[in-house]
Amino acid sequence: MSTATHAHDTHAHGDDHAHDHHGPPAGFTRWMYTTNHKDIGTMYLWFSFTMFLLGGTMALLIRAELFQPGLQLVEPQFFNSLTTVHGLVMVFGAIMPAFVGFANWLIPMQVGAADMAFPRMNNWSFWLLIPAALLLVGSFFVPGGAAASGWTLYPPLIIQQGISIDMTILAVHILGASSIMGSINIITTILNMRAPGMTLMKMPLFVWTWLITAYLLIAVMPVLAGAVTMLLTDRHFGTSFFNAAGGGDPTMFLHIFWFFGHPEVYIMILPAFGIVSQIIPAFARKPLFGYASMVYATSSIAILSFIVWGHHMFTVGMPAAGNLFFMYATMLIAVPTGVKIFNWISTMWKGSMTFETPMLFAVGFLCLFTIGGFSGLVLAITPVDITLHNTYYVVAHFHYVLVSGALFSIMAGIYFWLPKWTGHMYNETLGKTHFWLSMIGFNVAFFPQHFLGLAGMPRRIPDYALQFTEWNQISTVGAFIFGFSQILFLYIVVDTIRSTHRKAADKQWEGADSLEWTHLPTPLPYHTFEVQPVVK
Amino acid sequence: MPVKFNRAVAAAAAFLSAPVLADYHVDILPPATPIAQQIYDLHFGILWVCVGIFVVVFGAMFWSVFAHRKSRGAKAAQFHENTTIEIIWTVVPFVILIGMAYPATKTVLDMKDGSNPDMSIKVTAYQWKWEYDYLQDGVRFYSSLKTPRDQIEEHHGKGAPKNPNYLLEVDREMVVPVGKKVRVLITSNDVIHGWYVPQLGVNQYGIPGFVKDAWFKIDKPGTYLGQCSQICGKEHGFMPIVVKAVNADDYKKWVADTKAKMPPPPAAEPAAQVAAAAPAEDPNKKWTVDELKANGQKVYAANCQACHGAEGKGTPPAFPPLAGSKVANGAKGAQIDLELKGKPGTAMASFASLSDSDLASVITHTRTSWGNKGGEVMPAEVKAARK
Numbered sequence: 001m002s003t004a005t006h007a008h009d010t011h012a013h014g015d016d017h018a019h020d021h022h023g024p025p026a027g028f029t030r031w032m033y034t035t036n037h038k039d040i041g042t043m044y045l046w047f048s049f050t051m052f053l054l055g056g057t058m059a060l061l062i063r064a065e066l067f068q069p070g071l072q073l074v075e076p077q078f079f080n081s082l083t084t085v086h087g088l089v090m091v092f093g094a095i096m097p098a099f100v101g102f103a104n105w106l107i108p109m110q111v112g113a114a115d116m117a118f119p120r121m122n123n124w125s126f127w128l129l130i131p132a133a134l135l136l137v138g139s140f141f142v143p144g145g146a147a148a149s150g151w152t153l154y155p156p157l158i159i160q161q162g163i164s165i166d167m168t169i170l171a172v173h174i175l176g177a178s179s180i181m182g183s184i185n186i187i188t189t190i191l192n193m194r195a196p197g198m199t200l201m202k203m204p205l206f207v208w209t210w211l212i213t214a215y216l217l218i219a220v221m222p223v224l225a226g227a228v229t230m231l232l233t234d235r236h237f238g239t240s241f242f243n244a245a246g247g248g249d250p251t252m253f254l255h256i257f258w259f260f261g262h263p264e265v266y267i268m269i270l271p272a273f274g275i276v277s278q279i280i281p282a283f284a285r286k287p288l289f290g291y292a293s294m295v296y297a298t299s300s301i302a303i304l305s306f307i308v309w310g311h312h313m314f315t316v317g318m319p320a321a322g323n324l325f326f327m328y329a330t331m332l333i334a335v336p337t338g339v340k341i342f343n344w345i346s347t348m349w350k351g352s353m354t355f356e357t358p359m360l361f362a363v364g365f366l367c368l369f370t371i372g373g374f375s376g377l378v379l380a381i382t383p384v385d386i387t388l389h390n391t392y393y394v395v396a397h398f399h400y401v402l403v404s405g406a407l408f409s410i411m412a413g414i415y416f417w418l419p420k421w422t423g424h425m426y427n428e429t430l431g432k433t434h435f436w437l438s439m440i441g442f443n444v445a446f447f448p449q450h451f452l453g454l455a456g457m458p459r460r461i462p463d464y465a466l467q468f469t470e471w472n473q474i475s476t477v478g479a480f481i482f483g484f485s486q487i488l489f490l491y492i493v494v495d496t497i498r499s500t501h502r503k504a505a506d507k508q509w510e511g512a513d514s515l516e517w518t519h520l521p522t523p524l525p526y527h528t529f530e531v532q533p534v535v536k
Numbered sequence: 537m538p539v540k541f542n543r544a545v546a547a548a549a550a551f552l553s554a555p556v557l558a559d560y561h562v563d564i565l566p567p568a569t570p571i572a573q574q575i576y577d578l579h580f581g582i583l584w585v586c587v588g589i590f591v592v593v594f595g596a597m598f599w600s601v602f603a604h605r606k607s608r609g610a611k612a613a614q615f616h617e618n619t620t621i622e623i624i625w626t627v628v629p630f631v632i633l634i635g636m637a638y639p640a641t642k643t644v645l646d647m648k649d650g651s652n653p654d655m656s657i658k659v660t661a662y663q664w665k666w667e668y669d670y671l672q673d674g675v676r677f678y679s680s681l682k683t684p685r686d687q688i689e690e691h692h693g694k695g696a697p698k699n700p701n702y703l704l705e706v707d708r709e710m711v712v713p714v715g716k717k718v719r720v721l722i723t724s725n726d727v728i729h730g731w732y733v734p735q736l737g738v739n740q741y742g743i744p745g746f747v748k749d750a751w752f753k754i755d756k757p758g759t760y761l762g763q764c765s766q767i768c769g770k771e772h773g774f775m776p777i778v779v780k781a782v783n784a785d786d787y788k789k790w791v792a793d794t795k796a797k798m799p800p801p802p803a804a805e806p807a808a809q810v811a812a813a814a815p816a817e818d819p820n821k822k823w824t825v826d827e828l829k830a831n832g833q834k835v836y837a838a839n840c841q842a843c844h845g846a847e848g849k850g851t852p853p854a855f856p857p858l859a860g861s862k863v864a865n866g867a868k869g870a871q872i873d874l875e876l877k878g879k880p881g882t883a884m885a886s887f888a889s890l891s892d893s894d895l896a897s898v899i900t901h902t903r904t905s906w907g908n909k910g911g912e913v914m915p916a917e918v919k920a921a922r923k
Contacts, residue, residue, distance in 0.1 A: 069702060070690040077770045150767045156744060157727040157769055244745020250728060251743060285606070287616040315730060315765070316741045317748030320648040324641060331633045338629045339622070345593065348600045352612035363601065367594065374586040381582060381636065383575045383643040386739045387564065390730060390765040455561040456734040458763050461773030463688060465703045470560050
């Protein structure tokens with residue numbers, strides 16, 4: 001939708017600049033002190049991938065323990081720590097930083113800006129992640145072991161545990177600070193640094209979804225910070241926010257946590273919508289269907305996400321009016337989400353499609369995310385939720401949303417932009433192999449969990465009754481296929497970076513139309529747009 | 537027609553599920569109450585709607601994946617919006633949702649209508665057992681996992697063969713009469729737990745300091761299994777619920793039998809209240825040290841071994857070892873106090889619900905095993921400490 005009046009050559013004017021503006025300094029200090037959005041984006045993505053492997057290892061330990069009834073590998077307390085830290089690491093360490101990595105790489109290029117609005121703060125937002133991750137993972141090694149309360153950190157259970165909880169709370173504070181700084185940076189960049197002529201309704205959808213996500217982050221991260229700070233004072237300073245004996249209420253934590261937690265799941269999915277909305281039109285060689293309704297649908301989802309938190313709490317015993325309100329509001333989210341799915345399918349309709357790896361992951365996203373949406377609709381119905389609450393059905397549901405939704409779109413995005421980022425093409429055969437292994441492994445791992453949930457198997461248990469054995473075994477086999485195929489992904493990315501013979505073109509994908517493809521050379525110069533392009 | 541089909545599936549599932557539930561089970565368990573039946577029908581209704589939408593939407597998608605490929609010579613059309621169709625696919629799902637919300641609303645209101653119960657049972661959750669207090673019938677007892685520890689723990693060598701109802705069996709079942717509206721008042725003594733029996737359509741958190749309620753009315757005699765649904769610490773997976781529905785006569789008989797086993801009604805002082813749920817015992821029995829040790833081993837296996845290990849080594853750092861511990865080798869009074877009151881801020885719960893002799897036995901066991909030299913404790917000393 002955006003076309004520029006003239007192509008701009010970034011190398012054409014360098015005479016009046018100091019030499020070192022054109023290339024990065026070498027060595028460790030380049031990464032330590034960098035303010036370059038591409039370097040920071042790269043660091044975010046590698047950080048995210050490291051955490052993804054770490055969280056994945058925890059998941060595989062969980063699945064290995066659940067391969068058969070009885071306790072074989074781990075103690076129940078350690079099992080609970082694994083489920084808790086797996087959740088925290090995947091949400092805050094893997095998915096969110098991956099999307100921030102994309103934002104850093106792409107937003108300046110897609111809006112025609114030279115860099116992020118606050119480059120020094122950008123560096124700081126990244127480096128805050130490291131101590132937070134060390135605190136989170138380090139909590140495994142302190143007396144009492146890591147947090148073992150589920151990633152939702154419900155009191156009073158969390159009040160019982162040791163110093164690891166304080167480390168977790170501090171980690172959440174630091175991650176929250178990082179996210180808020182990142183969001184301010186993204187909003188400012190998008191609103192103030194767009195190229196002349198790029199009106200809001202001409203921005204690529206990835207930029208739109210991140211703009212909305214950044215507002216969500218700014219709205220809810222302080223809420224989470226408040227909730228965990230109250231936990232901290234309850235633990236150490238004699239307050240009773242969540243202690244009935246002192247006049248508080250444990251349920252209040254649930255309300256506050258989910259007021260953050262529900263928008264959080266959209267924080268993890270809206271940028272995915274953006275990525276997929278870039279990829280599907282490119283490979284269908286057809287403009288995105290219903291651009292405007294995509295923007296409105298995304299905004300509606302974001303607004304609705306603030307009034308549905310109660311659906312995580314149908315079993316705490318809210319009054320009937322509360323249950324009904326949250327049921328109706330939750331069901332309503334299906335409408336804008338449906339609009340988005342229909343738009344993507346209409347984009348594919350009468351296209352001229354090819355199925356390279358990014359498109360495979362995008363179509364995989366579309367299929368599996370829709371299944372996650374359906375199970376979400378089932379769970380939105382209060383009475384059905386009550387019978388499935390905290391069972392494996394819920395585990396299946398949110399993994400369909402967060403793995404096939406968020407993670408598959410991240411994979412799609414990596415394959416889509418890797419040629420631009422590295423200047424080299426990835427190995428298409430290996431990429432397709434990675435897709436099919438992930439697709440099969442994922443479904444074998446998570447689809448049977450619907451059945452386990454329907455049959456009443458609670459989640460977060462280290463051992464189970466005998467009738468759950470078969471589906472658990474299948475699920476474990478799938479999880480290992482899915483987990484190990486990510487090693488192939490690591491190989492593919494490293495191979496792409498190091499290969500010198502597969503040069504990528506300036507516009508690697510025939511149907512790609514955003515500024516980074518149409519206005520920038522491959523490989524990318526260290527500084528992107530030194531003069532802004534003009535968009536008609 | 538779907539309802540008929542559902543019933544057929546339910547009947548088939550019920551047939552397959554006796555006595556152990558079917559392997560490769562793919563459906564909600566057969567409902568045992570009218571509410572659970574409504575939930576079952578709602579689930580199937582929504583499932584079919586989803587399947588319908590799935591077929592239409594993915595039919596369109598897979599058709600375009602198949603037919604509109606570049607390799608088949610497809611030329612890309614350039615249309616990119618159509619207001620009419622976009623309005624249609626906003627309005628149609630909205631109407632479908634209203635169709636779903638209507639029956640769901642009725643069920644929510646039914647579930648929340650706990651008025652005029654025939655009887656009320658107060659359910660209190662503990663780490664990691666349940667207490668049932670029959671408010672009208674004056675019966676009160678604890679219910680905890682019956683599966684022996686050696687069937688569960690396999691990492692120290694081979695575990696014992698597993699019972700058919702492995703992890704879903706309790707020492708004392710909750711017994712209710714069929715055809716009566718039973719209101720359960722659910723609370724907790726320590727952390728949040730979830731009282732979850734899927735076939736009764738009940739899943740309600742027990743929240744410390746608050747009492748929440750749910751209700752059920754079971755149609756047919758039978759045994760209905762459930763588990764704690766909210767993570768409540770280390771033994772979360774080992775907190776089963778067994779509800780046995782019997783006819784009115786059997787229920788009366790059960791109440792009489794259970795009452796006979798209970799201690800006489802507690803005296804007015806609060807200390808005795810704590811002991812109320814402890815089973816009755818012969819106060820005149822004289823225990824020898826060997827008897828205490830032998831009984832102590834059993835009590836230890838049932839109550840302590842999960843955290844502190846069969847060899848008293850604990851699972852450090854969360855659960856301290858007892859072998860060589862200061863408490864088990866120190867003053868008797870301090871250990872009795874610890875067992876009765878628990879240790880706030882840790883997973884060490886109060887074991888005041890055990891009888892004096894059981895507590896004395898288990899304390900004796902821990903003070904005389906694994907090289908500990910604390911010496912024995914007599915039931916009378918525990919009894920004195922309760923006051």
